[in-house]
Amino acid sequence: MVPLLQDAYMSIIFYTGEEGLTAAEADLVRSYGNIFLQTGRGSFTDTISTVVDVYGNCGESSPRKESWCVMYCGSSDRLRDEMAVHSKEVVGVAFRSETFRW
Numbered sequence: 001m002v003p004l005l006q007d008a009y010m011s012i013i014f015y016t017g018e019e020g021l022t023a024a025e026a027d028l029v030r031s032y033g034n035i036f037l038q039t040g041r042g043s044f045t046d047t048i049s050t051v052v053d054v055y056g057n058c059g060e061s062s063p064r065k066e067s068w069c070v071m072y073c074g075s076s077d078r079l080r081d082e083m084a085v086h087s088k089e090v091v092g093v094a095f096r097s098e099t100f101r102w
Contacts, residue, residue, distance in 0.1 A: 010034045012051055012070075016041055044079065045086040052091040068093040075100055 013035060015021060021029070021039060029037055038047055048070060056065050070087040072080050072095070080097045087095040 010036065010051070010055055012036045012038070012047065014042075014044060014047070015039045016074075044083055045090070048083070048086060049091055052093060065091075065093050070095045072097040073100070 011033060013029065015029075015037060016039075021037075026037055026039070029035060036047075036051060052065065052068070056068075070083060070093055072083050074080065074097075077099070080099060084095045084097065087093050
């Protein structure tokens with residue numbers, strides 16, 4: 001089950017839509033909780049590793065990695081597969097996905 005954004009300890013959103021977000025739209029997305037918003041096609045696996053390293057080493061207040069999950073909703077099988085392997089085998093967190101075809 002996917003938590004609501006405001007219920008999650010942290011959410012990472014990779015927005016890669018053709019139509020960019022305005023500053024107001026990005027602020028609205030971030031207003032729903034502790035959200036890291038990356039626009040564009042940067043390295044998804046590098047970002048996941050960085051976030052897990054930073055937030056996973058925050059001491060007693062950070063949730064254990066066993067309760068973390070990377071979720072992907074998109075249409076790229078290649079990205080889904082790359083993120084799944086990286087999440088599970090490299091950084092040690094669960095992975096779930098939902099794939100759609102437009």
